[in-house]
Amino acid sequence: MSDDFHRPTLTFPGGVYNASQVRLYGIPGSRGLVFPGSSKAVGTKNTSISSNISTADPKKDAEVNAKLKKMVEELRGKGKDKLSDEEVFKKLITIPPFPMPIGMSYQIALDTRKFGKIALSTLITLDEAMAEGKLLSCGIIVSYSYEGHCYDLPKPKIMLIPAFPEEIPLDDCGYDKKNNQDTSVEDRYMLWIVDKLDECIEFETNQGFVEQIVLDANLPGKRSPTMYASRMMMGHRGGRLGDS
Template sequence: MSDENSNDQLPMIQPDPYYDPAEIILVGMNISGIKSSSAADVKIDTGGNDFSRISIQLVFAPNRQIALIKSYIYEGNHYELAKPKLMVVSGEGEDLPGNYVPKDRPMKFWRMNKLTRTTEISVEDGLLETLILEANLPGRRSPNSYAANMQMAHRSGRLNS
């Protein structure tokens, strides 16, 4: 966002003529279209002054884009995401009214149904200590990653007769 609008609220997005309780409005920027309307590049810091990139391309996904979603509007309330998400969205998106143009990429919004299937693309960058060791400490792992042991018992102590 530009400096003069950094503390402003989002501009008013005109609602559709009817109320749809299943509608979610995703607010962000389209990062597709650098080389193709279905491809996006993510810059990766490889240490020092070196940079690399990951290229993400949607295949057989008509009318889909890759967007960096920063917030969403649901049932009239605006929610900021703690960390922006790379997501696959439907359509080109509509331009957000006002002067919200970070790094020459206009902010857009997408009206979608909350039951629409989509994909979140997760890219983490950091030290191995953080990404592997700290993420795997007990209490931070998903419950299905803990070992599950089961023992069978029988009255006589034997399973065969």
């Protein structure tokens, strides 16, 4: 999606214009609400990694689980106005104090070929979200928009983001056109709306031989030319960043 072809469809969750808004586009993977006594799993047909929460009492877990699921279904509603798991979680935040543990989990499975599968998982409980005033999710980010322009990333980034993803509005950098009725929930492109001053975490992933990852990247004489160039530029002023 080039900068010339599409523009972002600006939306503002707070109802007011935010000049420092950044919109991230990508795939959040498997996700859902986590109840006591239940687990949210990610994996393949042969493997599974789960996120769990508990009251620390198995008998109480089952009781709370039943109550929570009934309450969630009532909040969710039906038909066109049916709420997503993210919307239900946000609605629960507005009903303090909430006496029962519930969480929201996001999980991405990574195929490393010879090493097998790796899973990145986030889990935030309702108590944590209320205390911190922040949400948490993860995603494979491929593009972003800022100040009315869309930009592609050079390569996908795996990120932890202090927001939940949401459906992409029509003609928002063109990524709404990547989803159709046959797109699975795990493979749907979604949108994260954040502020440029929000904190996030990016995971840099490189796969290769030890010689490439460790030796060629770090041994003297094998470092990239740009590393030596920066040393030479600073050398004439004793390592200072400025001339003063």
